[in-house]
Amino acid sequence: MGETLISKSTLQKAVQSFGLPRLIIAGFLLSLFITAPFVGSNFFTQLSNTINRFGWNAVLVLAMVPMVHSGCGLNFGLPLGIISGLLGATLSIEMGFTGFASFVMAVVFCTPFALVLGLGYGWLLNKIKGGEMMIATYVGFSSVSFMCMMWLLLPYKSPTMIWGYAGKGLRTTISLEGFYSGVLSNFLAIRTPHMLIPTGAILFFALLAFGMWAFLHTKTGTAMTAVGSNATFARAAGINVDKIRILSVGMSTWLGAVGILVYQQGFGWMQLYMAPFNMALPAVSAILIGGATVNKASIINVVLGTFLFQGIVTMTPTVINNLMMVITGQGLDISEVIRVIASNGMILYALTRKSEVTR
Amino acid sequence: MRVKRQTLFIVGAVLLLVGIAVLMVIIGRGHIVYVDNKTVEYNGNEYKAYNLVELSAKGNDPQEAFARDRILFKCVGQSLKIEYEATKKQSSSPEKGIINKKIPFSWDAVVVNLPAYFAGLPEEVWFTEFIQEPPADKSSSNEEIVFDEFTAF
Amino acid sequence: MKLLKNNSFNILTFFKDNSVPVMFVLICAVCIPVAGFPLQYLLSEIITRIGRNAFLILALLIPIMAGMGLNFGMTLGAMAGEIGLIFVCDWRIYGIPGIVLAMIISIPISVLLGWLCGTIMNMAKGREMITGYIMNYFINGIYQLIVLFCMGSIIPIKHSDILLPRGYGIRVTVDLINMRQSLDNLIAVRIGMIKIPVFTFILIALMCLFIVWFRKTKLGQDMRAVGQDMEVARATGITVERTRIISIIMSTVLAGFGMIIYLQNIGSLTTYTAHSQIGMFCIAALLVGGASVDKASIGNVFLGVILFHLMFIVAPNAGAAITGDSMIGEYFRVFVSYGVITVALAMYEAKKRRAKSLAGRKLAQAQKEEAK
């Protein structure tokens, strides 16, 4: 079977499978990169900003893959993972670890929380096959608001974290200076006049991504893909579908926990209370922009999606403002609104695709 | 023919709604009325502010305007009707009466100068449009649009 | 919460079916004495809140009847209502005429948004609720595009006092002083310090009558049929897609009216955030009243409003009294609102799956008899 010439139909099929909206967003981003120099914002600084933000968010988007793979749908309950991450981080700071050690210990501490919460969350999702996404959203919200109470009640003592005057309850934002702020980003960082490439963060993401890719090649990983593709087939082939789904939810929650730690080390601050409330939507729309569907997602979708999404987030404010300045003579901060419309439009597009796997 | 009859009714209903909307605009158009009890200068002679003027207007609580006071009334609709009881000096007996005036639709706010009115001066003296200059907006110029801020209920 | 007229009034099934309202009665029973609010204050708060929210929550009943689940997309109607109010403020129309005008302006916008939301929901059958939820954010982006950028620049706004200093885009809070409480005060009755907005209650009563009447109409019957079994409805010739879209349009239009009533009671419009939590709180209140994703009655609405808002008022003080920090109470009431939705959704889906395993037991039973 010789390779057929790239006939028009295969090109069309490629466009079809890539999806028109994704093409529009990719084209939009490309045009931003091109217009950047003309509008007085340095191309390299923009690129380095995008890569930097890519390093922060990539792991959070990777957290989407296990659940989508096993057919549990888009993980709108990501805040649950984020909370376990925050618990791990606050514990590691409370114990007085500093520098790289605080990051490692944060990951170690968050793992038990992530697994326990993940298993409970997975068990609940198994009870409601078919209606996962809506309930995931509200499990995320209620757990965030529950934690808001806990942040006030848990007996933390470390001065850097608790309120100065009340002496009890954690601050809403805690500086990570001296702890693991930038611990990954600065590791082997490449600095040029305009560019800062956070190689450490990217390497960490690559490691986790490779881990995920490898897992999908193991026996259980293959089983997970089969469960996502056709759950009855998997059941007929002797796979304990519920166990695999719970495993995927646990992995997703754990990756969410590590993801928030990576985000915070890049960001430099830890945000508590209502901050994780809205962290699920950006990650969901990122992986969808990358080409994933409601029941199929790959590592490439994560890389592409995060890059595209973060590109829009970093590029639009500066480039569009300068562009507007040049045209209408007055700054027009329209980028936030465009990003909201684009990312949520993407999720809507994915939700309305017919998913072959009938639940 | 069924469909034609129904489209007729739909057009009728839409026109009715538009009619109600226009009606609402007319009867609902509100104007702010500033009533000044201030001395006014008019080709040479001066008209002194009254000692005390008690004023009441439809839909507003009655108010008292001492000399050099400015009181505010809200008037819904174009016909303005203010009852007054004015005493020029400490001793003089109070004059009673009603000011009836049509406010032009496009005017947002109006200034009524009592002394000028009592003196029967021409309209453009005692009844002038009040142009509001945009209040300097002290609140932060361009608040960050909070994406999903949680509001008290 | 109609009690089933089965012969043995079984306490257990009563509690099992209405576990959410019962749980809330307990929470209120605990918090109210602890919070220490005077009874009169609570009563007046509840009455104003019923006046403020009942209409909005009633708007949720129609999509539930048509099997579209909890219409998280009702916020689209709220936005349409807000746009109506912005224009009315700009044109300086005061009092009740202003409110009526705002409602009339909101109708075409609501119909358009409702139609859009209904069509997209039809494309994502089985995932209507999450689609409605995402539609909120999507249309909120477009709402901000219009209100923050087009108003003042493209769309003419006469009075710049509601515009941002930069000349375009509506300010973050728009004062509705000229129509504040005008519906409520129309026929307000004051007993002690409790103000009862009689006219608003009449409006709500009219809305309830409309829903009761609507259930009797052919369209209402079609919606109930579509809600229970789309394929059977389609087989008898009912236009399923159109009926579902109409149910969403009606819900959006009514949500628009409800939002205007809500904002005239509050007296000021926080342009960009007023509608963001409205959907969630109304749905939480409805669920607290004992409604479920596929069954809701007018009784659920009123019980829900009372219980939910009672909890909402007392929680901060109760929290402060118990733990000494009022923020705990604040977060507690948010947690309970989200928690109630999670529980209700989970129970609905689980119940759907439990019905299946019943048949197996019957077969085993039949076999035992045969073996005897």
Add this chain to the structure above:
Amino acid sequence: MTEKKVPLLEVRNVSKDFFGNKVLNDINFTMEEGDVLGLVGENGAGKSTLMKILFGMDVIRETGGYGGEVIINGNVVKFVSSFDALESGIGMVHQEFSLIPGFTATENILLNREPQKYNVISEIFGKRLNTLNRSSMKEKAEDAISKLGVKIDSDMVINRMPVAHKQFTEIARELSKDNMKLLILDEPTDVLTEKEAETLLESIGTVAKRGIAVIFITHRLHEILSVCNKVIVMRDGLIVKDVPAKETNVEEITKWMVGRKVKEQETKRESDPDKSNKTIMSVKNLWVDMPGETVRNVSLDITEGEILGIGGLAGQGKLGIPNGIMGLYEAGGKVILKGKEIPLNSPRQCLDANIAFVSEDRRGVGLLLDETLEWNIAFPAMQIKNKFLKKYGPITWRDEKAIEKVTEKYVEELQIKCTGTKQNAKELSGGNQQKICLAKAFALEPGLLFVSEPTRGIDVGAKALVLDALRRFNREKGVTVVMISSELEELRSVCDRIAIVSGGKISGILPATESSEKFGMLMVSNVR
């Protein structure tokens, strides 16, 4: 035309083929008002296709329409959709109920035809805003129910009704249509108890007396004789017999229904004398709750090395047996394999006990449509037998090369037409997909293989290949095969013994060499 009364319905040389294979050829019959026509025939005889044509179902139009004419009251009708059929007075009651569970009987009977009370709002927003006229609805519903001569509480909600009442409600719905001329009942008594069936038969009588023609499709031959005045027997898309009911009896009808000239099978199945008669698996009072295929109290012994066939009409429970044993549907009872009991309701236990199952639902259960052929074939073996896996310490890594090798082996062995082992399963034809399912089971190298409806919906060429592969697999590898199929001829050409299931029970086990009439008798014996 002689002044003979114009027949209510005349079907003149109607024919139909689905993608090349003839399903109906040259059907001719007429029906008068008040006729009750009993339509009998094996599965695949073309009965339901004929009814779909009469009822104007979309599936007919989508697959290229039909030849010949359908004439109602003398004029030829061409139905575009079943709504046209309803207009011209033809009503059909399907097997699975199309009723709204939460509605009362009245609301269901008049669904979408409710009498309405005018109100002014409907002028603007359209007719659907008229309120329902509940009183006249109740009246019309009760009148329709009385036409049936049955007592149903018209205010009772459907999901609280016994099955029979649901059936009557649906029939009442058709009768409530005033222009009702012809009522088609598709196996209505399948779900009813004996007593309920009797009441239904009486009500069909009363309906016929009112001048409404009824086509009654059933397997219960005694019912045909008691209520119908005409009987049509169909086989292989042909009307074999069109005879007044009075002039025939159950034996005759079964013979026409099943007896076909025994065409020479390719290789007469010779029974190997040296087959050991040790039972490999014995099933004791098995019940299985599989929708539409309920199994009631089945006990069965399977001897080692044989090919056991399980036949029977559709919906009688034959498919329930393998699905129940393999744990895909809730089941109870005891299954003993080589003396060791296997717990039910867990597919893993069966697979570990070296039993494989090729499901009848190829696309739903049998295949991973979005994955490559390699995955489809190698996946079960990999998960159960840990084949095609490389071990790196604790990590079990997919051995891509081994998977590719085994896929190529089966592609070549079963001559699966595909562009390569990396092609997605959904792109293959029906026959090739079935071979993939077989290869998947063969890769497991099972000791006992259940194969369910292996030849359903595939072309004749592929059928022979699939059956041949099964025979070779059984003979060369000595694997016991249990084949479930509704094609009696196929079973007789492949199996040693054939068990017939009807009404959820095994009505008898006969050697394959028995005459088809005997099998026919078993098939309809205690049809529930």
